[in-house]
Amino acid sequence: MLEQIRNYANEIFQEAVAIRRKLHEMPELAFEEHKTAAFIKERLDMWGIPYQDGVAGTGIVATLENGAGRCVAMRADMDALPVQEESGCDFASQIEGHMHACGHDAHMAIVLGTAYVLSKTKETWQGTVKFLFEPGEEEDGGARPMIAEGVLKQPEVDICLGIHVMNEIDVGSVRLTEGAAMAADDEFDLIIKGKGGHGGWPQDTVDPIVAACQVVNTLQTIVSRNADSQDAAVVSIGSIHGGTTCNVIPDSVHLQGTARSLKEETRQMLQKRIEDVVKGVTEALGAAYELDYRLLYPPTVNAPEVNRLVEKALQPFDEIQVTWTKESSMGSDDFAFFAQEVPSAYIKLGSGTPQNRQPLHSSKFTIDEQVILNGILTLAAATQQYLQP
Numbered sequence: 343m344l345e346q347i348r349n350y351a352n353e354i355f356q357e358a359v360a361i362r363r364k365l366h367e368m369p370e371l372a373f374e375e376h377k378t379a380a381f382i383k384e385r386l387d388m389w390g391i392p393y394q395d396g397v398a399g400t401g402i403v404a405t406l407e408n409g410a411g412r413c414v415a416m417r418a419d420m421d422a423l424p425v426q427e428e429s430g431c432d433f434a435s436q437i438e439g440h441m442h443a444c445g446h447d448a449h450m451a452i453v454l455g456t457a458y459v460l461s462k463t464k465e466t467w468q469g470t471v472k473f474l475f476e477p478g479e480e481e482d483g484g485a486r487p488m489i490a491e492g493v494l495k496q497p498e499v500d501i502c503l504g505i506h507v508m509n510e511i512d513v514g515s516v517r518l519t520e521g522a523a524m525a526a527d528d529e530f531d532l533i534i535k536g537k538g539g540h541g542g543w544p545q546d547t548v549d550p551i552v553a554a555c556q557v558v559n560t561l562q563t564i565v566s567r568n569a570d571s572q573d574a575a576v577v578s579i580g581s582i583h584g585g586t587t588c589n590v591i592p593d594s595v596h597l598q599g600t601a602r603s604l605k606e607e608t609r610q611m612l613q614k615r616i617e618d619v620v621k622g623v624t625e626a627l628g629a630a631y632e633l634d635y636r637l638l639y640p641p642t643v644n645a646p647e648v649n650r651l652v653e654k655a656l657q658p659f660d661e662i663q664v665t666w667t668k669e670s671s672m673g674s675d676d677f678a679f680f681a682q683e684v685p686s687a688y689i690k691l692g693s694g695t696p697q698n699r700q701p702l703h704s705s706k707f708t709i710d711e712q713v714i715l716n717g718i719l720t721l722a723a724a725t726q727q728y729l730q731p
C-alpha cells in the first residue's frame with residue numbers, strides 16, 4: 343500500500359514543484375487570492391477532484407469520498423505577504439511588493455499533490471478527505487470563517503493536519519511538537535492621557551511620558567513575576583510615540599504591544615495583568631488611559647494521538663526522519679482554530695540546509711523543494727494510516 347503512495351508521490355513531484363513555482367510568481371495578499379484560487383481549481387478540475395469554492399471569500403474545500411468511514415482534513419494557507427522579493431530565484435514574484443515569503447506556495451503544492459496521490463490510491467483507504475485551502479492566514483485569518491461556514495461538518499471531520507515549512511529544520515526532517523506548536527498571539531494599543539504643558543513647570547502637568555516609561559517597565563514584571571518560569575510567555579512593546587520637542591510635555595503617549603503565550607490560562611493571565619498594571623500605574627501618576635486589547639490567534643496545540651499517527655505513518659520512509667520537540671515557536675498560526683475544534687497536528691516540515699536558514703517572512707526566503715515530496719508523503723501516509731479500510 344505504501345508503495346502506491348510512494349509511486350504516485352514520485353510521479354506528481356515534478357509537477358508539484360512546477361505548481362509551487364507558478365504560485366510563487368503570482369503572490370496575492372490576504373483575502374485577495376482570486377488568481378490563486380482559479381489556479382487551484384484548474385488543477386482540481388484536471389484531476390477530477392470535486393470542490394466547493396467561495397468559502398470564506400477566496401477559500402476552497404476539495405473533497406475525496408470513498409465509502410463510509412472516518413474523515414481527515416488538511417489545511418493549506420493561500421496568502422502571500424507585502425514583501426519585495428530579493429531571493430534572486432528564476433521564478434521570483436512578478437508582483438511588485440508582494441512575495442510568498444512564508445512558504446504558503448509550497449503548502450498549496452503539497453496539499454494539491456497529496457490530493458492527487460490520494461485520488462489515485464483509493465483502494466488503500468476508506469472514508470473522506472477534505473483539502474482546505476484557506477485564505478488570509480497572515481491577516482485576520484480564514485480559519486475561523488471557514489469553520490463558521492461548516493467546513494468541519496458534513497461529514498464531521500475527525501482529525502486535522504496542518505503543515506508549515508521551516509528553514510531552521512533540515513530538509514528530510516519532520517518535526518512534531520508535544521503540546522503547543524505555535525503560540526497565542528494577542529496585541530494591544532494603549533493611549534496614556536495626561537495633561538500637557540511647559541517642560542519647565544512639570545508641577546502644572548500630568549506627564550504621560552513618565553507614566554508611559556513606568557508602564558513599560560512594570561509590564562516587564564508580568565513575565566518575570568506573574569508567569570510560571572516553566573511556561574513561556576512574552577510581553578513586548580513594539581512602538582511608543584509621544585511629544586514633539588524637548589521643552590513641551592505632551593498630552594498623550596501612544597504605545598503598541600504584543601503578548602504571546604502557550605496556554606489558554608496564561609493568555610488570560612497576561613490580558614488581565616496588562617490591564618491591572620496599566621490601570622494601577624496610570625492612576626498612581628494621575629493619568630488616564632484607553633486600552634484596546636485584541637485577542638487574535640489562540641495557541642496551536644497538537645493532540646498526542648495525531649502526533650503519534652504521523653510518526654507511525656512515516657516509520658517506513660527511510661528518507662524522512664521524525665524528530666520531536668517540546669519547544670514551541672513564539673510565532674502563531676490560525677490553524678489553531680481548527681486544532682481547537684478537532685484533534686490536530688501542526689507538522690513542521692524541514693526545508694532548510696546549512697547554506698539556507700533564511701527565516702520565514704524574509705525577502706530572501708527560499709526553500710529546498712525536496713520538502714514538497716516529503717510533505718506529500720507525510721500527509722498521504724498519515725491519511726492512509728488513519729483511513730485504513
Ligand SMILES: [Zn+2]
Pocket residue numbers: 444480702703
Ligand atoms: Zn507567515
Ligand SMILES: [Zn+2]
Pocket residue numbers: 419444445446479506
Ligand atoms: Zn505561514
